[in-house]
Amino acid sequence: MKFTLNWLKDHLETEAGLDEILSTLNSIGLEVEGVENPAEKLAPFTVAEVLEAEPHPDADKLRVCKVSTGTETLQIVCGAPNARAGIKVVLGQPGAYVPGLDVTLKKAKIRGVESNGMMCSVRELELGDEHDGIIELPEDAPVGQAFADYAKLDDPVIEIAITPNRQDCLGVHGIARDLAAAGLGTLKPLKATAVGGEYESDVTVSIDLPEGAEDACPIFIGRKFTGVKNGDSPKWLQDRLKAIGLRPISALVDVTNYISYDLGRPLHVYDANKLTGNLKARLAEAGESFLALDGKTYTAEGGETVIADDAGVQGFGGIIGGEDTGCDETTTDVILEVAYFDPKRTAITGRKHGIITDARYRFERGVDPLFVETGAEIASQMILNLCGGKPSTLFQAGVTPDWGRAVPFRASRVKTLGGVDLSADESLAILDRLGFTVIGDDPYTVEVPSWRRDVEGEADIVEEVLRIHGYDNIPSVQLPVTDHKAGTTLSPRQKRARAAKRRLAAVGLHETMTWSFMNRTLATLFGGGNDCLIVDNPVSSELDCMRPSVLPNLVEAAQRNRDRGAQGVALFEVGPVYLDDTEKGQLLVATGIRAGRFADRHWATSTRTVDVFDAKRDAMAALEAVGAPVANLQAFDEAPDYYHPGRSGTLRLGPKNVLASFGELHPKALKGLDADGPVVGFEVYLDRIPQPKKTDAARPALTVSNLQSVERDFAFLVERDTKVADLVRAVKGSDKTFITDVSVFDVYEGKGVPEGQKSIALSVLLTPTDATFADKDIEAIAGRVCAAAEKATGAVLRS
């Protein structure tokens, strides 16, 4: 919402300066978004006179002008078609900044002729769009005077943001009322005198709304004017409209725009001679169409509130009028429309058809329902003043909508809800200044003025009082201390997310945050793409589906990094994936990848690329960090099909609960992502990890023996497809008393090992309990180890 300082002063009697007005606007909730004084930016420009204008010797379209500044005569080369001797112009001399061109003028030679400045057009000075030629000022414009002073441009333009609840401040009068209430002066009453109608209008209006939709347009007041002259509106009006960025069109249209901004009351004018029969407010039938004032043809879906004549729809009520019945310079007879359209339907229709107008903006926020007739009289008076003509009496359909809203108010609520100690008297005085009427004793009944449809309850009243009294007066109070228990701030799930992040960063992966949505084709490649997860209005087709996995995002990110030269990339993200659109369908997953080199090349080690076991190790690290029972997990060689079928697996707790998957990415998946291999990845499903039983913080007592433990190595020959985990489990289980650890220290296939077999070397740690092992003890255990290994996997001790 834009207005100028002088415009505001039409409604507000005040001594306050600009700065005070701006800071008060901010403090009462009318946030100042910008202030611009056109006089400041046009300060260097002056009124000048063209004394001579001769053709340029070298250019047909240029003229060499002698221009008087009042103190000297300058030579200026000008290309404007209207540059000629005798006209008064707006002159900028070298050093002046021309806002519309974004250049600072310099002395220049134009086609070999010196030029000492520039005569400007309207557009070059950002005073409008016109650029047909340079500005021609009236003959009596005093040469040498500052142009801003001459043109009375010294009127700052203020732009404020209006929150959706403050429809009353979509007119300058409402803003003035708020400022007056805040102590910045006195609100000037509106001058509304009833225009005496001279005849009865031949055009009338009816409202024809079905049951249940009567509120679409409860009242429609109109008036006819005959014999008007619809020329340009006066300069003061044009200046005001231009100052706030509106284009003057014609006196009649300018009046409607002016009143819309001055009083927040949208109006419409019809050329009476273009109407067929009478006006009617009704709901549209599907398929009815009209050419609107914005040059577009709109076809109703049915149910929109329209104003129609006997020929058909002439506009969407409260949104936009029709071109066919619009006013232009030939208009002599006019119908003025002052109606009330309900906010909901206005919003729906406006959104459905994508029409944004000042009228829609106001009606969908709710204009003052009691300001219909007064608005009509003020508009009528203005039309008569500017265009002349003969007014009819007012005609009307429908009745003024019911208002009469009252809310209860306890003065103590300013303290108990707002925290501010304020006497009841002060609160009531503020309400009075805002136009509220307070009745009775505490609890009071507060009658809400018709322009404040946003005020519905006591909390709103408290806000009004606080807002005008000043939010600065709200004290700072600490919340009372509670018996909040330490460590309960985060849920177990949140603690897991945190632990997984910290651990994965510790093992060398970099945390990312990537979009929750991705391209549907990719999503499908990674097991997603369900219809229920498609974004209806995506920001781009690349982001049209909720992600089933974070892997694609990470792979793409890794590729971007590799394209920039990174040889090895390790990334992770702990975030949501979506199986369906339900709450339970959103899973929290720790996902990571490694791509390319495992580590930078280094003199102390050999270089290798990442492999499936890196991914398994990362997955295990994350699982361990979040408290999963890692020792009880079983690795299965089945994994989702976006992994390499022979180099991937899942980690499960029991046969069904998949806690993690890991593996080398399938070459086809990488191709779909346009990424280079090798890439390995893992996904740890944090929600699926069982909650550990709540235990005491204390650990069980540690019992250790001072006796030396013994390490014995075994090399077994097994079939090539034997799972080493089965062998290890069997060996571990062969003696639960003394075997405390089993590790695999060599896996070998090749020379010395029979075809189709592999050699697995295990180191078994034996820990005595109450006496050192004798050779025969160790032999006995070794025997059990071999027997168990053979039984479980057919393993034979390698000789």
Place this chain on the structure above:
Amino acid sequence: MQEQISALRDALTAQIGSAADLQALEDIRVAALGKKGSVSGLMKGLGGMSPEERKEMGPALNGLKTEVADALAARKDVLEDAALEARLTAERVDVTLPVMDHPAGTIHPVSQVMDEIAEIFASLGFDVAEGPDLESDFHNFTALNIPEEHPARQDHDTFYLTPDENGDRKVLRTHTSPVQIRTMLSKKPPIRIIAPGRTYRNDSDATHTPMFHQVEGLVIDRDTHLGHLKGTLEAFLKAFFEVDAVTLRLRPSYFPFTEPSMEVDVQCSFNEGSVKIGDGNDWLEILGSGMVHPNVLRACNLDPNEYQGFAFGVGIDRLAMLKYGMNDLRAFFDADLRWLKHYGFAALDLPTIAGGLSK
């Protein structure tokens, strides 16, 4: 005899002194003190001596033996030192060679800032709540007093999922405020929660990304008022920006789910593109807040005559930018390793109240 001892002493001393290595020294020892050694040979002769001779020669021979043994030991030390010296010299490496780095990944600034926020609010007695990203219209709008045709809905640039067969469609939550609703529906007051998380709006330009992070705060009790809101926000911002004091400017504003509503500016100074919170002559709009609207309480089955409280919402990415100096929001979601390493945090940089939030 004395001459013999003396000659042997001189000879042995000379041999020991010139022994080149430990083996040569051992040979000398065996040749002198071994069973068949020269000194041992002389010692054996003691048995055939008269008591007087023995009385004279015994100590002399023992003296020789001790002297030789000492000389051997001394020489052995020297040779051992030399051998060690030689070995150590041979073992010399170039310690200027670069070592392998321990693996070191990073924590994303958004995670770090979320941890910081949780730490601060934990000290104020808050819990961290969460809710789904794919929300019902009820939780995201209706219960928050934003009915179907409310103008505020248009400001939300909502992403919608495709409607199901009943015409219902989920929204990608436009704010973390639906967690307020979920919390109030599932838990009786007193309530103190923050709800950090992902939020989505159909907006993409230099300062907007279609996904971003917000944290919502909610306090519901019987007599919580705007003063408590101000006090809490001051405590939070002071702790978060690690400054001695912050000055807030509260401006009346409008949010459908709060009444009274306010936007909160914090005093700051702008200097060459960076912002310093805590002093200065400028104001930075930092968050929106207010007292929970009675309609919202009612939608959560709470009686507004009994319960009241405040709510606030703030952008986490923006807080991170203000504190840690990033200037491009889009880079947060780009996973550029150079950015992650520069702005990320070490795994062990866990923010705590005791140890400090940033280092």
